[in-house]
Every structure is written in structure tokens, then in C-alpha cells.
Amino acid sequence: MRPFVVQLALHFKLNGWINNTTDGVHIEFNGTEYQANQFLDRIISAPPPFALIRKYTLFKTDNKLFDSFEIIESDVNSIPDLLLTPDFGLCFECRTELHSVSNRRFHYPFITCTNCGPRFSITKKLPYDRLNTSMKNFxxxxxxxxxxxxxxDRRFYSQTNSCHKCSISMKLFENGKETETLNPEMILEIIQQFLKEGKIVSVKGVGGYVLLCDATISSSIQLLRKRKQRQAKPFALLFHSVEQMKTFVEWSESEKKCLQSSVAPILLLKSKKNSELAIDDIAPGLSHLGCMLPNSPLLELIAESFNKPLICTSANISESPILFRDIDALTHLHHIADIILSHNREIVAAQDDSVIKFARYSNQKIIIRRARGLAPNFLGYIQNQDKSILATGALMKSSFTFQTRQKTFVSQYLGSTGTIEAQEMYRNSLKNLTDLLQFKPEKIVSDNHPDYFSTQLAKEISTIHAIPFNQVQHHKAHFAAVLAEHSLLDSHESILGVIWDGTGIGDDAQIWGSEFFKFENNSMLRCYHFDYFPQVLYDKMSREPRLSAMAICDDVLGSDTLLKEKFTDVEWSYYKKLLGTGTKINCCSLGRVFDAVASLLGLSDKQSYEGEAAMLLQDLAEKYTDEYGYDIGESYFMEGAHYYRISTSSLFSSIIRDIHKNKTNSFIAAKFHFSLVHLVEIIAGNIGVKKVAFSGGVFQNSLLVDMLQQLLQKKLELFFHDQLPPNDENISFGQMVYVDRQIDSSLIIDLNDVRNHVTIEQPENQLLITEKDKF
Ligand SMILES: [Zn+2]
Ligand SMILES: [Zn+2]
Structure with missing residues (x-):
């Protein structure tokens, strides 16, 4: 901002000064009222590409006379009241200079300018000045x-400025030891040599270390899988240019723009049939590939010289967080990488790459992982109370949110906090961000699951600071998040929330995940959910889709013949006995429903990563919809006036009947998706709403999003997440909103109680839901 304002002041021939303070930019200058207004207009109407002006004021000051326009020292004494600048991918000009032999930064791996380079990942203190970043020591x-x-100059006031002469320096480590001192060109040549030999290379990136290997050599990828203990979870690919990428994947204009944006994310793109890539090793069974362009000059140089697609994945072991400290990387990575390329610019805030996809027909953006380039600012939420609130999120795909002084910050993706390493990463990130912004919570909120790390941490902080501690139900937090993202909290119309995901503990101590809520007058009411089915062996059920199928289909006629072969005799009788004795915990998660369908259709009985079965089911359904379109014409749900319950076992009866009738698997998968859309339509009709908001991990499914948009958007107004992922990464934001807005959900209608008094008749061919309450 400062360089831009100085250039503009010179243009307008104004004298004065500008400084960066912890509450924003201050400018003082000599000029007439007319000049002042023109100057201001120009600043706010066309600010520099990455500047965001949220508030401004113009007023007259005492008479002072200036004889030039200058940038003056930053004022560091006030409390920070700023947004944080995210990291920016390599810009077009710097990329051109990087490859231009005559440029003085030709092949300089850390080229940056005021329009690109690291920001959040190197910031130790505010305001953003070189002395407050990892660049301080250079x-x-x-x-x-x-x-x-x-x-x-384009680098006027560029805080990350450096070149070959005042360089950030690189080092190579092999077998845990530093190699002899080498110049940068030699280091990059050795890296090329290793990649060409099919070896695994680790490179220090912007938010942490990454692992690279040749994406065309099956054995290299398999070796990486083995060393990283990553069985089948897809890897992302790094291409040096969109031209190179074009041979392997398809994209739309929005997708291309997103790839080339300053976020430089991993984008999930439909792969073309191409034998050169080892697709079955990269993304087994899937039709989409995670693709990215180099987000830093160092990666650009490596990808450019290699000239073939590279696997590019966060350097970590199994599910633990990305390694970003040199000491940790050198300790742990020499078991995985054959060579490690490090450098001496410190990473302060660790971040993975952001992952995004677009629903193909509706063009709806779906953020799968929100990290480098996107976090931690959140825009558009208007704080209700003047209390600072910290919300600690959920378990898997964790994040935290805080709001203070009318600004909201949602942390980068912090992974699953099931491991000690991930918990440490979470604590560090929280400390880093709260220190940067001098944030002190006055209220704290967590999920209501007692065993989550985030719940325990919230209790701990509440005790230390002696501040009130609140808990918010998981799916209500999801709903609050999507409502807040679209400023729907003050809506005068009732809104239906369709919240479908994997696991979250409900108000009745059962596992929820297929909720329909109605929001009106600042209160949330749970109206419908799929019928409960037994939760078998806790987490094992989410890892093994065959167990979901078995639990849901326990009483469904014709299911045993399909399911028994998935188990050994001993397993079968053991699980049957478990189901027979009645489990204490019941579940209505739609994630498990997807798993069960995938298992019945022979796609996945044991998952090697979270969401695998659902992704395979979506892919299978797309084989049908690609050919015949989204309107399948028949649904597993019955048209009807008023329903009060959604029978999970009837749904599965109907699916099993289709299987026995030898309908194709891709048809059944597509019909299942279509039926869910139909169900949303039925329920919106029953409740009498015109606005529907969607949240929960199930809405990472781009086919479902496309179908909802195409089939319902003429009848209903639909709201999907835009800034935040639909999955549990948005829980912390939803929790904060729920408490900030004091949303009420005390009005409870006990559907279980109603259910016990109703006899259900099952029509032959359709899912039954019996007429009952109107809401
Ligand atoms: Zn640049
Ligand atoms: Zn220099």
C-alpha cells in the first residue's frame, strides 16, 4: 500500500507522509479539499492488486507544511487492528525476470516483489516490516x-527484497548430513539428477517442506507411498505451466483463473486419458487429479528444468502435520527423501497448500482445504457483541477462529488433532496468531464432544483466563457458519439448513450427521434427520464402509446375500451378535450412508483414507450422469404431502431391490444422488421455506452440488459455502457465530418420542415417510 500511495502522491504533486501502523495506514498531506477528495477517490477506487480497504476517513488537520512525500517509520505501539496479508504466489513479472538471462535475478530462487512472495508465513510481529519478519537477518x-x-521501481518498499548478491542461501542434505558447499546452480542440478533417477526429493517451500518425485514413474510413487505410510490417498501434481498441464487435465475458464491466481492452490481437475502419468499410483480409482502451478520461484525453477509432471505433497509422516522447522525436517525426512534442499529463511507460520475444486456445471467453488494464500482473514462477518471470542473447532480438519475489534480470523487448516504433533502445531499456530494480533479472549467456545483436543484446550484456556466457556453442537455450528457467510442471520424468512456430514455428537448423545434444521427468529430447530442405525465399534465403522452397510441393513431383506461375502465367518457372526445385543450409541450420519451405498456397490469395504468411499461413489455416479444428465427421473423417496421421518432402512431396501433387479451400479449411484436432491426438495416443501443453506463434509461432493443447483435453483434459493470449506474446517467459525449471535436452540421437538407411537407401513417400492407433524 505504501509504495502505491507514494507514487500516487507524486502523480498528484502532493507533499506529506504515510506510515504503516498496527491499526492501518495513516497519510497526512498538504492539499486543497478538492485535491484531497481526488486523491482519496483514486486510492479507494483502484488500490493495488492485493490491498483491501475496509474503512477510511478523511479529515482536516492543523496547519503543517511538508516539502516532499515520504514514508516514515512504522508506529508499533498501538494494539494491532489489521488484517494479515496472506502469502502470494509468484507473479507474472517475477516469473519473466526469473527466466530472463539478462536480468540480474536470472534463476534467483527467492525472487519477489511488492506483488508476490511470502507474507503471513514469515511475519513475526506487526506491522509488516522487514525487521518484523524472517527477512530481518539478511x-x-x-x-x-x-x-x-x-x-x-516495482520493488519500492518491498520488504522481502533480495538477490544473488544478498541472497537467502540454500543447503543440501543427504543421509542426514550436509553436503559440501555448492553454488545455487549446482544445487539445482543435483536436484534434477535425483529426480531423473526416480528418487525422492524434499524441498523447503513457503509454508513447510514438500516432497517431490517423477509423476511418470510408478515405482517412485510407490516408494514414496511406502516411506510416507500413505496407502492410496491421492497425491497432488506440480506442473511448470498451464500448457504442460493441458495435456493431462481439463479445465474451465474459472478453474484456469484460480490456478493462476496469487493463491496458487491445488485444484482438483478432471483427468484426460493419458498413459504417460502413473494415474493408478497417483489417485487410485479417481477421475480427478489435484494439480498446481509452482507457488514459489524455487519450485518454478525445479519444475521448469524437470519438464515433466512432478508429485508434490506436504512433507509429513502419515497423518501428522507438515514439517516446517529445519531441525524437524532434517530429523524426520531423511527416512523419506533421498535428498533435502533447505534454505535459511525461517518459516514462522506453517501452512499446507490450499485445495479447491469447482462443481463442473454450476461453477460453484468448493474449498476443500483452506490454508496458504487464503488464511487467516475472514471477510464479511459483522460482529454482534463487543466481546472477543475464541472458538476452538472440531477434531478432524481442525481450525480455530477468533474475532476481535470487528475483525474475524479463521486459522489455516490444522489437520486432525488426534496426534501429539498435531496438537503441538495447533497450539503453536494459536499462539502465533494471538501474539501477532495481541488477542485476548473474553469468551471461549468449543464443540460439545468431551474428548476432542479442542474441547479440552478450550476448558484449559477458560480456566487460565477465568472466562466463560460455551459449547455448541457440531451441526448447529455448521449451520451457523453457512448462515453467517451469506449474512442470513437477520433474515426475515425462515431458512432450511441441510447439514450432512460424517460425525458429530448430538444433543441426545447420539451421533448426528443428516440434519435438517429450520432457522427463524434467531433460533434453530432440528426438524428431520435420517433414522438412527447402530454405531458399531466407534471409529472402526467410519474406516470400514462394510460395517456401515451391515449396521444399516441389519433388518433389510435380501441384504445378507450381498454383504456376507465381505466378512469372514468369524467376523460375520461376531458383528451380527453385536448388532443383536443392541449398541448403546446410534448414528444417523449421512457420511456413513454414503459409505454403506459404496460398500453395497462393491466400491470400498475398508477405506485407506477418510472420504475414499464417498469419492468413489461420486465418480461412479458421474459415469451415468455424464451420459444421461442429472434428471434421473426416479427417486428412492416417495412424493408425499407431509413426512415426519426419513427411514434409512427403507432407503436401503429400495437400493437392494435395484441391485437384485440387475440395475447397473452407475445408475444406482446416480439415482442415490438424485434421491438426496429430491429429499431436499420434499422437505423444503413440507417446511414451507424458499431458502436452503448447505454445510457439512458431504457437500465437498461436487456432483451433489451440481445436481442441487441444476434441479432446484429455479424453485429455491440455495446457499453454499464460498469462503470456507463445507467440511469441519468451518466448525470453529460457526461456533464463534453461534455464541456471538446468541442463537437459541432450546426449542426441542423430540422426534424419538413421536416415533415410538407411530406404526409404519412400508410401501413396496418406495421409501416411506409417514405423514405427521407440520413445522
Ligand atoms: Zn513479483
Ligand atoms: Zn541484493
Missing amino acids: SICDTCSHEYSTVS
Whole structure:
């Protein structure tokens, strides 16, 4: 912002000064009222690409006379009241200079300018000035210094300025030991050599270390899988250019723009049939590939010289967080990587790559993972109370949110907090961000699951700071998140919330995950959910889709012949006995319903990563919808006036009947998706709403999103997440909103109680839901 304002002041021939403070930019200058208004208009109407002006004021000051326009020292004494700048991917100009032989930064792996380079990942203190970042320890050469102080230069006031002469330096480590001192060109040549030999290379990236290997050599990828203990979870691919990528995947204009944006995310794109890539090793069984362009000059140089697609994945072991400290990387990575390329610019905030996809027909953006380039600012939420609130999120796909001084921050993706390493990462990230913004919580909120790390941490903080501690039900937090994202909290119309996901503990101590809520007058009411089915062996059921199928189909005629072969005799009788004795916990998770359908259709009985079965089911359904379109014409749900319950076992009876009738698997998968859309339509009709908001991990399913949009958007107004992922990464934001807005959900209608008094008749061919309450 500062360089831009100085250039503009010179253009308008104004004298004065600008500084960066912890509450924003201050400018003082001499000029007439007319000039002042023009100057202001120009600043706010066309600010520099990454500047975001949220508030401004213009007023007259005492008479002072200036004889030039200058940038003055930052004022560091006030409390930070700023948004944080995310990291920016390599810009077009820097990329051109990087490859231009005559440029003084030709092949300089850390080229940056005011439009690109690391920001959040290197910031230790605010305001954002070199002395407050990891660049502090690098002296600046005369030429760089000249650029820094030349108003007309692209690097005027660039805090990350460096070049070959005042370089950030690289080092190579092999077998845990540093190699002899080498110049940068030699280091990059050795990296090329290793990649060409099919070896695994680790490189220090912007938010942490990454692992690279040749994406065309099956044995290299398999070796990486083995060393990383990552069985089948897809890997992302790094391409040096969109031209290179074009041979392997398809994209739309929005997708191309997103790939080339400053976020430089991993984008999930439909793969073309192409034999050169080892697809079955990269993303087994899936039709989409995670693709990215180099987000840093160092990766650009490596990808450009290699000239073939590379596997590029966060360097971590199994499910633990990305390694970002040199000491940790050197300790743990020499078991995985054959060579490690490190450098001496410290990473302060660890971040994975962001992952995004677009629903193909509706073009709805779906953020799968929100991290580098996107976190931690959140825009558009208007704080209700003047209390600072910290919300600690859920378990898997964790994040935290805090709001203070009318600003909301949602942390980067922090992984599953099931391991000690992940918990440490969470604590560090929380400390880093709260220190940066000098945030002190006055209220704290967590999930209501007692065993989550995030719940325990919230209790701990509440005790230490002696502040009130609240808990919010998981799916209500999801609903609050999507309502807040679309500013629907003050809506005068009732809104239906369709909240479908994997697991979350409900108000009745059962596992929820297929909720229909109605929101009106600041209160949430749970109206419908799928019928409960037994939860077998806790977490084992979410890992083994065959167990979901068995539990749901326990009483469903014709299911045993399909399911028994998935188990040994001993397993079968053991699980049958478990189901017979009645489990204490019941579940209505739609994630498990997807798993069960996938298992029945022979796609997945044991998952090697979370969401695998659901992704395979979506892919299978797309084989049908690609050919015949979204309107399948028949649904597993019955048209009807008023329903009060959704029978899970009837749904499965109907699916099993289709299987026995030899309907194709892809048809059944597509019909299942279509039926869910139909169900949303039925329930919206029953409740009498025109607005429907969606949240929960199930809405990472882009086919479902496309079908909802295409089939319902003429009848209903639909709201999907836009800034946040639909999965549990949005829980912390929803929790904060729920408490900030004091949403009420005390009005409970006990559907279980109603159910016990109703006899259900099952029509032959359709899912039954019996007429009952109107809401
Ligand atoms: Zn640049
Ligand atoms: Zn220099």
C-alpha cells in the first residue's frame, strides 16, 4: 500500500507522509479539499492488486507544511487492528525476470516483489516490516537497497527484497548430513539428477517442506507411498505451466483463473486419458487429479528444468502435520527423501497448500482445504457483541477462529488433532496468531464432544483466563457458519439448513450427521434427520464402509446375500451378535450412508483414507450422469404431502431391490444422488421455506452440488459455502457465530418420542415417510 500511495502522491504533486501502523495506514498531506477528495477517490477506487480497504476517513488537520512525500517509520505501539496479508504466489513479472538471462535475478530462487512472495508465513510481529519478519537477518545489497528506495521501481518498499548478491542461501542434505558447499546452480542440478533417477526429493517451500518425485514413474510413487505410510490417498501434481498441464487435465475458464491466481492452490481437475502419468499410483480409482502451478520461484525453477509432471505433497509422516522447522525436517525426512534442499529463511507460520475444486456445471467453488494464500482473514462477518471470542473447532480438519475489534480470523487448516504433533502445531499456530494480533479472549467456545483436543484446550484456556466457556453442537455450528457467510442471520424468512456430514455428537448423545434444521427468529430447530442405525465399534465403522452397510441393513431383506461375502465367518457372526445385543450409541450420519451405498456397490469395504468411499461413489455416479444428465427421473423417496421421518432402512431396501433387479451400479449411484436432491426438495416443501443453506463434509461432493443447483435453483434459493470449506474446517467459525449471535436452540421437538407411537407401513417400492407433524 505504501509504495502505491507514494507514487500516487507524486502523480498528484502532493507533499506529506504515510506510515504503516498496527491499526492501518495513516497519510497526512498538504492539499486543497478538492485535491484531497481526488486523491482519496483514486486510492479507494483502484488500490493495488492485493490491498483491501475496509474503512477510511478523511479529515482536516492543523496547519503543517511538508516539502516532499515520504514514508516514515512504522508506529508499533498501538494494539494491532489489521488484517494479515496472506502469502502470494509468484507473479507474472517475477516469473519473466526469473527466466530472463539478462536480468540480474536470472534463476534467483527467492525472487519477489511488492506483488508476490511470502507474507503471513514469515511475519513475526506487526506491522509488516522487514525487521518484523524472517527477512530481518539478511543484509540488503546496494542494488536491492536502491530498488527499495526508488519510487518508480516495482520493488519500492518491498520488504522481502533480495538477490544473488544478498541472497537467502540454500543447503543440501543427504543421509542426514550436509553436503559440501555448492553454488545455487549446482544445487539445482543435483536436484534434477535425483529426480531423473526416480528418487525422492524434499524441498523447503513457503509454508513447510514438500516432497517431490517423477509423476511418470510408478515405482517412485510407490516408494514414496511406502516411506510416507500413505496407502492410496491421492497425491497432488506440480506442473511448470498451464500448457504442460493441458495435456493431462481439463479445465474451465474459472478453474484456469484460480490456478493462476496469487493463491496458487491445488485444484482438483478432471483427468484426460493419458498413459504417460502413473494415474493408478497417483489417485487410485479417481477421475480427478489435484494439480498446481509452482507457488514459489524455487519450485518454478525445479519444475521448469524437470519438464515433466512432478508429485508434490506436504512433507509429513502419515497423518501428522507438515514439517516446517529445519531441525524437524532434517530429523524426520531423511527416512523419506533421498535428498533435502533447505534454505535459511525461517518459516514462522506453517501452512499446507490450499485445495479447491469447482462443481463442473454450476461453477460453484468448493474449498476443500483452506490454508496458504487464503488464511487467516475472514471477510464479511459483522460482529454482534463487543466481546472477543475464541472458538476452538472440531477434531478432524481442525481450525480455530477468533474475532476481535470487528475483525474475524479463521486459522489455516490444522489437520486432525488426534496426534501429539498435531496438537503441538495447533497450539503453536494459536499462539502465533494471538501474539501477532495481541488477542485476548473474553469468551471461549468449543464443540460439545468431551474428548476432542479442542474441547479440552478450550476448558484449559477458560480456566487460565477465568472466562466463560460455551459449547455448541457440531451441526448447529455448521449451520451457523453457512448462515453467517451469506449474512442470513437477520433474515426475515425462515431458512432450511441441510447439514450432512460424517460425525458429530448430538444433543441426545447420539451421533448426528443428516440434519435438517429450520432457522427463524434467531433460533434453530432440528426438524428431520435420517433414522438412527447402530454405531458399531466407534471409529472402526467410519474406516470400514462394510460395517456401515451391515449396521444399516441389519433388518433389510435380501441384504445378507450381498454383504456376507465381505466378512469372514468369524467376523460375520461376531458383528451380527453385536448388532443383536443392541449398541448403546446410534448414528444417523449421512457420511456413513454414503459409505454403506459404496460398500453395497462393491466400491470400498475398508477405506485407506477418510472420504475414499464417498469419492468413489461420486465418480461412479458421474459415469451415468455424464451420459444421461442429472434428471434421473426416479427417486428412492416417495412424493408425499407431509413426512415426519426419513427411514434409512427403507432407503436401503429400495437400493437392494435395484441391485437384485440387475440395475447397473452407475445408475444406482446416480439415482442415490438424485434421491438426496429430491429429499431436499420434499422437505423444503413440507417446511414451507424458499431458502436452503448447505454445510457439512458431504457437500465437498461436487456432483451433489451440481445436481442441487441444476434441479432446484429455479424453485429455491440455495446457499453454499464460498469462503470456507463445507467440511469441519468451518466448525470453529460457526461456533464463534453461534455464541456471538446468541442463537437459541432450546426449542426441542423430540422426534424419538413421536416415533415410538407411530406404526409404519412400508410401501413396496418406495421409501416411506409417514405423514405427521407440520413445522
Ligand atoms: Zn513479483
Ligand atoms: Zn541484493
